[in-house]
Amino acid sequence: MTDTNRLTAQDIYDRVPLGARLAYSDGEPEPPKRFTRKHADWRRNNGTGMLISKAPPQTMPSYHLPGRFTLHEGNFGGTSGPLIVLHRTYLFTTSLHFHIISNPPAGSVQILQPLGDTPELLHLATNENEARAWLAANRYSDAYTVQVPEAA
Structure with missing residues (x-):
């Protein structure tokens, strides 16, 4: 390094x-x-x-x-x-x-859950469809998704 x-x-x-x-x-x-x-x-x-x-x-x-x-x-x-x-x-x-x-690649989807006052990453999906499938297979009542933005 x-x-x-x-x-x-x-x-x-x-x-x-x-x-x-x-x-x-x-x-x-x-x-x-x-x-x-x-x-x-x-x-x-x-x-x-x-x-x-x-x-x-x-x-x-x-x-x-x-x-x-x-x-x-x-x-x-x-x-x-x-x-x-x-x-x-x-x-x-x-x-x-x-x-x-x-x-994380632009367009990928972070699946997050609240951890106190900050989010915790549960899974990084390649797209929205994969994120929905992951959420359906892994039940988290308070999970939410955020799409990774394009680089500035």
């Missing part, structure tokens, strides 16, 4: 749309795979995911919660559906660096 396209966690919150594919890194080189423990540690801080939620900082009388965002890193499981869904949430204070692999 070059310095010119590095984003901080705050940049992700401010500028990156839900549905974007992101890569993250701690800047360390990948160790050889034969060093399984070192490689597993490296993979925890280096990977990719789809941006599914962003939340601003919150200040309560007894604590302060930094802003955060969540990446969907994958589904793991059997033939009948995912058994494990891997989401990772990063605070604005993380030392990791991020870059955009791809933004």
Whole structure:
């Protein structure tokens, strides 16, 4: 990842749309795979995911919660559906660096649900028909759709 396209966690919150594919890194080189423990540690801080939620900082009388965002890193499981869904949430204070692999394509449809005061991306459909089919197969009472606009 070059310095010119590095984003901080705050940049992700401010500028990156839900549905974007992101890569993250701690800047360390990948160790050889034969060093399984070192490689597993490296993979925890280096990977990719789809941006599914962003939340601003919150200040309560007894604590302060930094802003955060969540990446969907994958589904793991059997033939009948995912058994494990891997989401990772990063605070604005993380030392990791991020870059955009791809933004959601113009014309695609975000299927969202309210998560507190902010939306959470449930699915990114390629078009309105696919979004309707996904919603019919996956019942969410408060889900809504938003079409991704053409780039400016």
